[in-house]
Amino acid sequence: MNAEVKMMRTAAETQYSDALSALPAPEPIRALREKALRLFAEKGLPHRRVEEWKYTDLRVLLREMAPLAGKPDARAIAEANKNDVLSDIGAREITFVNGAFAAELSKLKGLEQGLRISTLADALKSDPTLPQLLAGLNPSKYDAVFALNTAALNEGVVIDIAPGAQIAKPIHIRHIVTGTSPVSVFGRAVVKVGKKAQATIVQSHAGPDAVAYQTNTILQLSVADDAELDIVRVQAEGDKAIHLSMTIAAAGAKSRFRSFALTTGAAVSRHTVPFAFAGKDIRALISGATLLRGKQHTDMTLEVDHAQPGGESRELFKTVLDDESRGVFQGLIVVRPDAQKTDGRMMSAALLLGESAEMDNKPELEIFADDVQCAHGATTGALDDDLLFYLRARGIPKKEAESLLIQSFFGEAIETIENQKIRDAVMSRASAWLAARAVK
Amino acid sequence: MPAVQETVDRVKSIGVDQYKYGFETKIEVEKAPKGLDESTVRFISAKKNEPEWMLEWRLEAFRRWKTMQEPLWARVRFNPIDYQDLYYFAAPKNAPGPKSLEEVDPQILETYKKLGISLHEQEILAGVSEENRAYSKVAVDAVFDSVSVVTTFKEELKKAGVLFMSISEAIREHPDLVRKYLGSVVPITDNFFATLNSAVFSDGSFVYVPKGVRCPMELSTYFRINEKQTGQFERTLIIADEGAYVSYLEGCTAPSRDENQLHAAVVELVALDNAEIKYSTVQNWYPGDAKGKGGVYNFVTKRGDCRGNGSKISWTQVETGSAITWKYPSCILRGDNSQGEFYSIAISNGHQQVDSGTKMIHLGKNTSSRIISKGIAAGVSQNTYRGQVSAHRKASNARNFTNCDSLLIGDKCGAHTTPYIEAKNSSAVFEHEATTSKISDEMLFYCRQRGLSAEEAVALVVNGFVKDVLQHLPMEFAVEAQKLIAISLEGSVG
Numbered sequence: 043m044n045a046e047v048k049m050m051r052t053a054a055e056t057q058y059s060d061a062l063s064a065l066p067a068p069e070p071i072r073a074l075r076e077k078a079l080r081l082f083a084e085k086g087l088p089h090r091r092v093e094e095w096k097y098t099d100l101r102v103l104l105r106e107m108a109p110l111a112g113k114p115d116a117r118a119i120a121e122a123n124k125n126d127v128l129s130d131i132g133a134r135e136i137t138f139v140n141g142a143f144a145a146e147l148s149k150l151k152g153l154e155q156g157l158r159i160s161t162l163a164d165a166l167k168s169d170p171t172l173p174q175l176l177a178g179l180n181p182s183k184y185d186a187v188f189a190l191n192t193a194a195l196n197e198g199v200v201i202d203i204a205p206g207a208q209i210a211k212p213i214h215i216r217h218i219v220t221g222t223s224p225v226s227v228f229g230r231a232v233v234k235v236g237k238k239a240q241a242t243i244v245q246s247h248a249g250p251d252a253v254a255y256q257t258n259t260i261l262q263l264s265v266a267d268d269a270e271l272d273i274v275r276v277q278a279e280g281d282k283a284i285h286l287s288m289t290i291a292a293a294g295a296k297s298r299f300r301s302f303a304l305t306t307g308a309a310v311s312r313h314t315v316p317f318a319f320a321g322k323d324i325r326a327l328i329s330g331a332t333l334l335r336g337k338q339h340t341d342m343t344l345e346v347d348h349a350q351p352g353g354e355s356r357e358l359f360k361t362v363l364d365d366e367s368r369g370v371f372q373g374l375i376v377v378r379p380d381a382q383k384t385d386g387r388m389m390s391a392a393l394l395l396g397e398s399a400e401m402d403n404k405p406e407l408e409i410f411a412d413d414v415q416c417a418h419g420a421t422t423g424a425l426d427d428d429l430l431f432y433l434r435a436r437g438i439p440k441k442e443a444e445s446l447l448i449q450s451f452f453g454e455a456i457e458t459i460e461n462q463k464i465r466d467a468v469m470s471r472a473s474a475w476l477a478a479r480a481v482k
Numbered sequence: 483m484p485a486v487q488e489t490v491d492r493v494k495s496i497g498v499d500q501y502k503y504g505f506e507t508k509i510e511v512e513k514a515p516k517g518l519d520e521s522t523v524r525f526i527s528a529k530k531n532e533p534e535w536m537l538e539w540r541l542e543a544f545r546r547w548k549t550m551q552e553p554l555w556a557r558v559r560f561n562p563i564d565y566q567d568l569y570y571f572a573a574p575k576n577a578p579g580p581k582s583l584e585e586v587d588p589q590i591l592e593t594y595k596k597l598g599i600s601l602h603e604q605e606i607l608a609g610v611s612e613e614n615r616a617y618s619k620v621a622v623d624a625v626f627d628s629v630s631v632v633t634t635f636k637e638e639l640k641k642a643g644v645l646f647m648s649i650s651e652a653i654r655e656h657p658d659l660v661r662k663y664l665g666s667v668v669p670i671t672d673n674f675f676a677t678l679n680s681a682v683f684s685d686g687s688f689v690y691v692p693k694g695v696r697c698p699m700e701l702s703t704y705f706r707i708n709e710k711q712t713g714q715f716e717r718t719l720i721i722a723d724e725g726a727y728v729s730y731l732e733g734c735t736a737p738s739r740d741e742n743q744l745h746a747a748v749v750e751l752v753a754l755d756n757a758e759i760k761y762s763t764v765q766n767w768y769p770g771d772a773k774g775k776g777g778v779y780n781f782v783t784k785r786g787d788c789r790g791n792g793s794k795i796s797w798t799q800v801e802t803g804s805a806i807t808w809k810y811p812s813c814i815l816r817g818d819n820s821q822g823e824f825y826s827i828a829i830s831n832g833h834q835q836v837d838s839g840t841k842m843i844h845l846g847k848n849t850s851s852r853i854i855s856k857g858i859a860a861g862v863s864q865n866t867y868r869g870q871v872s873a874h875r876k877a878s879n880a881r882n883f884t885n886c887d888s889l890l891i892g893d894k895c896g897a898h899t900t901p902y903i904e905a906k907n908s909s910a911v912f913e914h915e916a917t918t919s920k921i922s923d924e925m926l927f928y929c930r931q932r933g934l935s936a937e938e939a940v941a942l943v944v945n946g947f948v949k950d951v952l953q954h955l956p957m958e959f960a961v962e963a964q965k966l967i968a969i970s971l972e973g974s975v976g
Contacts (some may be wrong), residue, residue, distance in 0.1 A: 093555070394908035394910070397907075397908045398908070400904070402902070403914070404901065407888075407916060408898045409896060411893060413893070414890075414918065414920070416917065417918070419916075420903050420912070421913050422912040424911070
């Protein structure tokens with residue numbers, strides 16, 4: 043039964059409404075924020091009766107809203123400076139500390155030709171079309187994460203890559219949380235890639251362990267015709283954090299899009315990727331590796347929407363679950379009536395290491411066109427005893443043999459990263475996770 | 483592609499445009515008044531001379547039903563059903579339960595003949611002696627509208643100790659068995675349609691196969707919805723005791739009419755230690771006319787409980803009819819080493835909407851399940867596979883393999899796949915694969931190059947596509963099913 047039951051507002055819902063409505067709302071985005079607040083007040087946090095949130099009940103997982111983070115002081119900046127997540131990939135860095143833009147930790151000097159980076163506030167002054175983009179891509183669909191993020195819209199960055207510009211140096215957007223008391227942090231990043239332009243964007247999330255802070259960040263990508271964009275995302279939040287995020291992408295005709303996400307952090311995390319094939323003949327590869335332990339809960343939700351003909355999408359997700367962790371993968375491929383000749387393939391594989399680990403897979407196909415090739419696969423299982431035996435028979439200790447097998451399992455996804463420096467950095471982070479497991 | 487005249491003629495002779503089984507038999511019918519309230523439930527119960535506990539059971543379900551709302555999650559669209567505008571009970575008046583077929587109203591027999599039940603009954607009617615009968619023995623518990631009017635082969639089954647009768651008869655004659663098992667797989671609180679069924683179920687079949695008995699023949703029921711605006715609420719209960727085996731066949735047809743008909747059946751299967759139940763369905767109800775008007779609403783709850791260790795339940799279904807199908811035959815794998823299987827062919831053409839699939843709930847140790855689902859969408863139909871595979875924390879070594887393929891014929895239809903795969907145990911091994919595609923041009927070209935017409939080529943490819951499922955049907959059904967698939971897809975090419 044999915045009867046519409048009017049639910050009581052939870053403490054967190056009231057706290058969100060109160061805290062976010064008290065924020066000052068600058069003019070160009072005031073209407074946007076008020077609308078988002080209204081929507082949130084009406085629909086609230088999603089729960090298990092909401093199909094898209096079936097396995098991640100925010101009403102239960104998010105009992106209370108942590109207070110909004112204040113401006114970071116010198117100590118917070120110094121602490122954030124120690125962050126070294128993907129610090130060795132030679133990227134141009136844009137840093138947010140507790141949600142606020144930290145100029146002193148950002149490298150914005152000597153921008154390449156065709157690259158413009160501005161804070162959200164500055165961009166709003168010069169670009170009258172920005173509020174419309176910030177309003178999202180599919181206004182008919184309500185998503186609580188998006189509504190809250192929009193209602194709190196304040197800090198953020200807008201990256202503009204001019205048509206034809208080839209930006210070789212990766213651009214790294216860093217979201218760092220500091221301190222010892224729980225805070226709520228919001229952030230928005232917008233990347234616009236012009237026609238035939240090319241760029242690599244890296245996004246990382248990190249924060250202290252043992253602090254129940256809450257982050258909500260959205261990355262909006264608008265990729266023009268014939269452009270090429272690589273996205274690498276590393277979510278390494280602290281072990282008590284609640285991390286909600288979205289990567290919203292719209293791609294133009296003949297564009298190329300590659301995205302990879304490494305997820306190892308947060309107590310509870312949910313990453314939603316609505317990806318719209320808005321033009322013809324787009325090629326997209328969306329992949330990810332998720333490594334969880336303890337009681338971590340991670341939800342990866344993809345909505346790949348083929349609206350135009352000739353698109354090709356590949357999705358590859360690997361989930362490793364140790365201890366009592368829980369992984370969720372929801373992947374939807376939609377092929378609309380006009381999207382003939384679409385070729386979509388989605389694969390989600392999970393490795394259950396912990397006896398009480400849980401994996402919930404929901405790969406969906408929604409096909410309205412006939413001349414298509416679409417497939418999805420989903421597997422769940424433990425390490426293969428035969429393979430383990432083979433390795434051990436050759437004198438490799440048990441833990442090491444396991445590590446080898448696990449590494450080869452998630453390695454397949456990491457290998458899809460194009461940039462070698464980034465690939466190596468991601469692989470070494472994943473290996474560090476394995477090493478920590480081996481000494482347990 | 484222009485259809486060959488020969489094909490057109492053949493299609494006409496089969497009568498696609500005027501549904502083959504779309505006739506109506508005029509027999510005096512005794513009806514409950516239109517609408518549904520407690521008195522309707524009492525009326526039905528009284529009509530069937532039910533004991534007090536059964537009435538109480540129905541009333542409890544009815545009270546529960548009043549508090550429930552229709553489920554809306556399935557990918558089907560239809561106008562709201564006015565539950566007060568339906569008749570909930572219709573019984574053929576002059577059929578109080580004849581002792582032999584000769585006593586049966588000839589018009590009813592004529593109906594069966596048109597339905598094609600004839601083979602065995604015709605022989606019996608013609609007085610062919612048992613040893614001269616050409617066909618294998620199939621026992622038929624024929625449901626005519628709501629009351630079982632005739633049950634054949636009863637004696638022979640009795641010799642084996644198998645109880646095969648209408649559920650109303652079982653309620654009277656074997657109340658202990660019915661009380662023990664009825665509602666134990668699909669509780670009265672289960673879902674909107676199952677609860678409605680529990681309150682007003684008219685009749686259905688009851689099978690009990692005692693310990694260690696292998697049922698000597700395939701059991702079969704032919705359903706038939708007759709009489710305008712009669713909701714059909716079948717209730718089937720099959721129990722296989724320790725080490726028993728039974729194969730049950732169900733086939734359906736319904737007369738053509740304008741108003742949508744509601745069908746909300748409940749089927750419960752219970753398999754005890756080392757028992758096996760095989761349940762096969764060919765569903766061919768009226769799908770509505772070419773414009774999508776009319777047709778049966780088929781909202782069915784089917785569930786099997788592998789209660790005993792080493793038990794096995796296997797569902798096979800060929801779904802070609804109904805305007806709307808909402809059906810998820812499931813297996814609860816409760817016993818250790820139990821097995822569940824689901825083989826399905828779902829074909830939708832015209833304006834049909836199918837939302838069907840299965841649930842495999844792994845609870846016991848070393849349980850395994852297998853799902854093979856083939857969906858074919860043509861015309862402007864929507865065909866959805868919706869399934870769930872889950873392993874409970876204690877279900878160590880659970881094993882599942884799922885394969886769901888969809889085939890699209892035409893660019894106006896839709897094929898969808900929504901599986902839920904939930905593993906709560908690390909030793910569970912689940913594999914799921916799904917594909918959606920159209921019949922490849924290469925295949926068609928290859929066939930046509932060898933002289934097959936476009937329609938023949940499509941039929942050949944489709945038959946190959948569904949072969950994995952067809953071979954799991956009992957012989958009696960396989961032939962009928964193949965014919966049905968061909969009829970269902972006629973007119974979809976061109």
